[in-house]
Amino acid sequence: DEMIGRRPGGAPLFDASGVGAFEEAMARLLRRDLPRQVQLHRVRTRAGRVLTCEWFDSVVFDARGEVASILSLVQDVSAREAAQEALE
Numbered sequence: 001d002e003m004i005g006r007r008p009g010g011a012p013l014f015d016a017s018g019v020g021a022f023e024e025a026m027a028r029l030l031r032r033d034l035p036r037q038v039q040l041h042r043v044r045t046r047a048g049r050v051l052t053c054e055w056f057d058s059v060v061f062d063a064r065g066e067v068a069s070i071l072s073l074v075q076d077v078s079a080r081e082a083a084q085e086a087l088e
Helices: 016-030 078-087
Strands: 036-044 050-061 067-076
Touching: 016 036, 016 050, 016 067, 050 078
Parallel strands: none
Antiparallel strands: 036 050, 050 067
16 A cells, blocks of 8 residues: 555665666566566565565556556565575
């Protein structure tokens, strides 16, 4: 709820380097370089905990075929990433 209608740079979700990567990913979608994408981003919870999240982003078009929005579904994959690091 805290993020609806807000840009990532306007909320303490990403650190400075993360905002740039996220903004570039969104720009690629808005330029229509890709119809959808999946990326990993490290985010910070309100309590300060850092999570690795997998973002599934896709463009939502209106009836005229114009970009209406970007839909982002986010899944915490911190445990999976920690298990992968332990295996390596």
